[in-house]
Amino acid sequence: MITTHTHDLLIIGGGMVGLALAIDSARQGLQVTVVEQALPEDETPVAGVYSPRVSAISRESQDWLTGLGVWQHLPAGRACAYREMKVWDGQGQGRIGFHADDIQADDLGHIIENRWLVSALWHQAEQTPGITLVAGRTVQQWQHQGDQMLATLSDASVVTASVLAACDGRFSKVRRDAGMATREWDYRQHAIVTTVRHQQPHRGVAHQVFLETGPLAFLPLQDEAGDQHASSIVWSVDNEAVQALLDLPKEEFLTALNRAFEHTLGELTDCDPRFSFPLQQMHSKRYIAPRLVLVGDAAHALHPLAGQGVNLGFQDAATLANEWRRGRQRGEDPGSERTLRRYQRQRQGHNLGAMVAMEGFKQLFGSDHPLAVLSRNWGMSQLNRLSLAKRPLIRTALGRINAD
DSSP states (O other): OOOEEEEEEEEEOOSHHHHHHHHHHHHTTOOEEEEESSOOOOOOOOTTOOOSOEEEEEHHHHHHHHHTTOGGGSOTTOSEEEOEEEEEETTSSOEEEEEGGGGTOSOSEEEEEHHHHHHHHHHHHHHSTTEEEEESOOEEEEEEETTEEEEEETTSOEEEEEEEEEOOOTTOHHHHHTTOOEEEEEEEEEEEEEEEEESSOOTTEEEEEEOSSOEEEEEEEOOTTOOOOEEEEEEEEEHHHHHHHHHSOHHHHHHHHHHHHTTBTBOEEEEOOOEEEEEEEEEESOSEETTEEEOGGGTEEOOGGGSOHHHHHHHHHHHHHHHHHHHHHTTOOTTOHHHHHHHHHHHHHHHHHHHHHHHHHHHHHHOOOHHHHHHHHHHHHHHHTOHHHHHHHHHHHHOOOOOO
16 A cells, blocks of 8 residues: 655755755745655764864854754754954965954854764754654655645655755756756866864864865864864865875875965874865756755755855755745745745845856966966955955855845
8 A cells, every 4th residue: 555645845855955944944834754865873973083074154054053943953062163264375475364353253154064964953853843754765756746746755655745845966866857957067176075183273263275276175173172173174186186196195195285285284193084076066047847946956066165055055945945934924835836936036046146256266266377366366465454345255255044
């Protein structure tokens, strides 16, 4: 016998954005099912042991997650606040600094390992009325039928919903199956990620140096004891050079990394295993189809130098849940074209603008032409002297979640 479950919203993908969307949507009165192929991890943080996948969570995102009851579930001490960001041109003398005091804020954001944020979201989703979590299963097929979406799961059960939200990431199967075209940029580079230990404490400062091949970021980490001698790195390198760096013995890799980072935090003493992923940008030409909506990385994926990645996804989720709240007040079906179009209109242009800005930034700092080097170094130095002029840049970098 086939079991059928009927809800207002079916979310495919129980990562950070999918779970956040579920919680906010349920708070708006929707009945939500989340299907996630991975089983939740039940882990306890270990001092000094870090996961290589981290996110820079903006102040706006933190405030929203706190309002959803999520931030309170993070392990004590594992969200590392950073009050300052130092950026410089590795090919010149240009430098610029951003400080929380410039915008009268306690901090600029937090660096947090993805695993703990997912765990906190999952914990809150379990406690939120109106959410059904289906872990360890996948959606085998789905179809639009009248005013419903029908999805068959890997256990042969069927979920029907008014609207299906694809939160299944950069390589979204839902987006591909729906035939939704994308625009893509391939930078012909990879990002090397790992966790490093350094002699000097980072003191809550994030660092980014622009090298000839691309940016190198040091993102501050801390554990429950408050240790500040570890950072997560994201190092952009050309495709032809990435494997050589991955294959280097640890000591030689640390030497090369420290040279690129200009020994900013003293000697690098250790690093975890290294991983890499290709650097690409992707933007879906449409975010919606009949009773279908793309959210987060399923709709857009940015170059990591933006530092916005998941924050843009959270803004998508907050905007969509808010549109469902407004729709309910008007008596609209959550899968109605009118509701979904309002979401697309608000988010598509904003996300595309962020991607275009990052592309221009990447091209500017990727050029080694003497005139480009001179111009950007002069511009950085001049701007660094004008704290008032820096405020809009800082606020833009921190992201903004749409409200009423």
